[in-house]
Amino acid sequence: MNVLPASAPVAPPEAAHICAVLPALVGQKWHPLEGGRVNRVWRVGALVVKQHRPAAASPLFPNDATIEYAMLEALRGTGLAPTPVAGGADWLAYRFAVGQTWQSGAAGVGALLARLHATPAPQLSLRRTASGSVALLAELRQWPRLRNLPPLPEVAVTEPAPARLLHGDPVxxxxxxxxxxALLIDWQCPALGDPVDDVALFLSPGMQHLYRGYPLSTAEVAAFREGYADAGVLARYDRLAPLLHWRIAAHCALQAGQDHPGYALAFDLECQAFLGKRHDLPSR
Incomplete structure (x- = not known):
């Protein structure tokens, strides 16, 4: 999300309440940052300003500005997240972090997520994700039954895991x-739960297509697993992968049904990789 387009307008009208809290932003150039699919994000001088659109939340990805700012504060100094500056009900500002959006080096991401999952959870009221096959199946049965969505796969019974801190959207x-x-941005949907949730989202062919342009190679998946190195989590991920990736496929189907670009192919990629066959969404 650190790509600057050529244009650099002044503060948009909808950011007036943000400028009232941070008057130093007035008169500066607001450079829209590309890459996000949900919220509006600008670079303003040494800051990133992010304005949330709560209505864009989905069953898989909540979108909470307040909890994102609280998480940045809780992770201050860890190197896992940007440094927060200020925040409000629908926005936050943090220090611009120099870097490029991830494209290669899957082992490093594995190590980054392993470090996050070993970090003590902050004393915040975080959502809890379903853990274990029984709870996960119960959750997925509540999802909308969309046209052309494959049936829920069968998996061996897997016991719940101790809850750890999750990013919730490590694409x-x-x-x-x-x-x-490396550090993680976009902390609007953190959680306490099984690390397999984060592992599945990074390894997801559909999410890689949406944010990188193409899925991980077999060698990249192996490098990620080597970097992550927690054999217990990886074994549990292998057992639960059909359900975890069914959930991602269902999310892609929901987004494709709202005409969001790229999600129909992401849905098909997820189904091909983890559900055993192609599942083209009907054209509209």
């Missing part, structure tokens, strides 16, 4: 890399 577009260091 390629939310990982910034500079040299050998």
């Amino acid at each position: 390629a577009g939310n990982i910034l890399v500079r040299g050998g260091n």
Whole structure:
């Protein structure tokens, strides 16, 4: 999300309440940052200003500005997240982090997520994700039954796992890399739960297509697993992968049904990789 277009307008009208809190932003150029699919984001001098659109939340990805700012505060100094400056009910501002959106080096992302999942959870009221096959199946049965969505796959019974801190949306577009260091941005849907949720989202062919342009190779998946290195989490991910990726496919189907670009192919990629066959969404 650190790509500057050529244009650099002044503060948009909808950001007036943000400028009232941070008057230093008035008169500066507001450069829209590309890459996000949900919220509006600008670079303004040394800051990134992000304005949330709560209505854009989905069952898989909540969109909460307040919890995002609280998470940035809780992770201050860890190197896992940007440094927060100020925030409000529908916005936040943080220090611009120099770096490029992740494109390669899957082992480093594995190590980054392993470090996050080993970080003690902050004393915040975070949502809890379904853990174990029984709870996960119960959740997925509540999702809308969309046309052309494959039936829920069968998996072996997997017990719940101890809850750990999750990013909730660790796709390629939310990982910034500079040299050998990486950090996670877009903390609007953190959670306490099983790390397999984060693992599935990064490995997802559909999410990689949406944010990088193409899925991970077999070698990249292997490198990620080597970098992550927690054999217990990876074994649990392998058992639950059909359900975890069914959920991602269902999310892509929901977005494709609202004509969001790229999601129909993302849906098909997810189904091909984890559900055993092609599933083209009907054209509209």
